Amino acid sequence: MLIRWGRLQPTIWAVIILLAMVTAADAEGDKASRPSEFVFLVQIALLIAVGRGLGELMQRIGQPSVIGELLGGLLLGPSLFGWLWPSAQAAIFPPSGEQKALIEGVAQFGILLLLLLTGMETDLKLVRKVGRAAMTISVAGIAVPFACGFALGEFLPQNLLPHPEARLIASLFLGIALSISSVKIVAVVVREMNFMRRNVGQIIVASAIIDDTIGWIIIAVIFSLASRGTLDLLSVAQALFGTLAFLAVSFTIGRRLVFRLIRWANDNLVSSAAVITVILLLMSVMAMITHLIGVHTVLGAFVAGVLVGESPILTRQIDERLRGLISSLFMPVFFGLAGLSADLTVLKDPQLLLLTAALVLIASIGKFGGAFVGGALGGLTRKESYALASGMNARGSTEVIIATIGLSMGVLSHTMFSMIVTMAILTTMAMPPMLRAALARLPLGEEEKERLEREEYEQRGFVANLERLLLAVDESTNARFAAHLAGLLAGGRGLPITVLHVGARARQQEQKRDEEESHEAAVINAAKASAEAEPDGGGNVDVITRARDTTAAEAITEEARKGFDLLVVGMDKVASGDGGFDKRIDELTAGFEGPLAIVAAKGVHQKEPTVNARKILVPVSGSNVSRRGADVAIALARLSPERLQVVYVSTTRDKGARRTGASMSLAREEAILKDIAATAARYDVNVATTLRANAAPEVAILQEIAAVGADLVVIGVDRIQGESLNFGSVAAAVLGKSKASVLLVSDGDVRAQGNS
Structure with a gap:
């Protein structure tokens, strides 16, 4: 009995807390007609608690946590809670527009943060690596289900459309909703199965990334059409041109600007959350820009995430903090609210239930068939194509975001929204077991095995895990040799380097950074040579120059707090007379707790330090x-x-164990x-x-x-x-x-x- 009581305690306490919330919310709602802060907090608390709790349960049974968050909203909405206890559900989630606006504001900002996170998980290097096959798969994987969804939209009963006269827009929305995979769900499942580095795993994730990217561009254009209400070719051209111009500027000038802003915040602002603040501001600004050019804000947030994710100094700590905020607050609120907006009780109508089943079937067959054909055209084997098609069928978070946008724009009805959410849940839950079964049958080729062994070593290796270098130099020849070596280490992977000038003439050396004989030039030239030797061309090395008025030790301590993986030291005098290091090197390294590289140029490098x-x-x-x-x-x-x-x-x-004879092993x-x-x-x-x-x-x-x-x-x-x-x-x-x-x-x- 004690054991049973212990097991029942959490449920009993949950019921008691829920009753208390209902009573308090009802009393608070009777006080005034204006929005209640208490009711808002109750809504947030319930969505987080139920969503995260069910998300934990889903993860334990091998399902994505987003499914639990959606189910949490369904349980708290009219599908269950509102059906069992309508007055209590109305007290906590009142239908009044002013009260709903509070929670929907959080959810709308949550959409932008989710797209930011999706963009940060977009690995453009991976897309470039398997781009040809992934592009073929994505085009086929989008075209077939898009055609199926569009055709379904053209034949939908009029009572399922909020505006029957705008059927074309609804059909376009339904087509894109059925054609996009959820890159987040796909990446999580592939990563959990340790298939992220396998050839087919990389193609699956890269195809999902291209799917998402193309999808959000199409959504932006459809949003422009829906906002105008008619199919105006001039409006379509304007939206398409504005989108292409935005993407072109973002991935050229914007890429460098985002990197420099993040680096500036990391290097100059003392607040621990400074970089996160800059990232959120970048996301907001880019979302506003896309809104001003007439397309949806989600495109700006997604592109901002891609650029932020490519920043070479986005530290793991900052990345984890930002992901933690989004995962713990905004994801359960947004997906919970999406579940609240869906009413599965409408499926008790046999006609709607049959139509929903047809929607799930069409979505699955269309996406599976399109991806399978794309895999075959892209040169994949039958088994690889089957695994690919299984993975691409997950809709998950992406589907719900698109459906939410359609609902907020008045393109989709609540009934159609509920049907799409049902389809997203069912396809996402079916994907992990199907993908696991398909990937388990794939053999490992010899070439792939060699690549995996190399990458496994790189994950443990020292150089492969460097993210940022600090180079401390004076005006000596040895300093130029140290700059040359630092450039060689950084060039292969495009690592950023901060050159810190110390010594009596530090300011003069800093001012010479653009000259051919400067330390910065030695870094850049060596980095270029190193990048050219890499199979993928390496990456551009960003060099920042610093000169401190403080002592060398204080300068290193000040720079070290910004997060560096290696301090390379190049000073005129290295060793002291007693066998130790020179006093200046002692002072420099005292404030740096990470790995060190002490350079001493001799022989040919005293005459030619950059050879x-x-x-x-x-x-x-x-x-x-x-x-x-x-x-x-x-x-x-x-x-x-x-x-x-x-x-x-x-x-x-x-x-004590040194070899003493030739016979020793x-x-x-x-x-x-x-x-x-x-x-x-x-x-x-x-x-x-x-x-x-x-x-x-x-x-x-x-x-x-x-x-x-x-x-x-x-x-x-x-x-x-x-x-x-x-x-x-x-x-x-x-x-x-x-x-x-x-x-x-x-x-x-x-x-x-x-x-x-």
């Missing part, structure tokens, strides 16, 4: 930090005409070298390996530098705890005695002295 290293040497030992050094060396070696030299050396941890060491060589091969970097496990590590490294004629040695090092910067005796010995340039790469952790 690429011809022969790079990297010592490895199997430790994580040595793998980090290998990761950086492989990235730099892509531009080298010579093979990357990899030498296995023992570490100070191995002193070297299987572990050889396996480590083989693994590094395999990793380098994935990037088309040739490797020469050497074993020097029997010598002290610093001796082995120096001997190998001389033996192979290396002009750059890259060493992964531990940062040892202490008052001054210390990478251990091995790094100090190599830094002091090497005739080749040295790049020391440390992790962000400070380790105890005994673990060097």
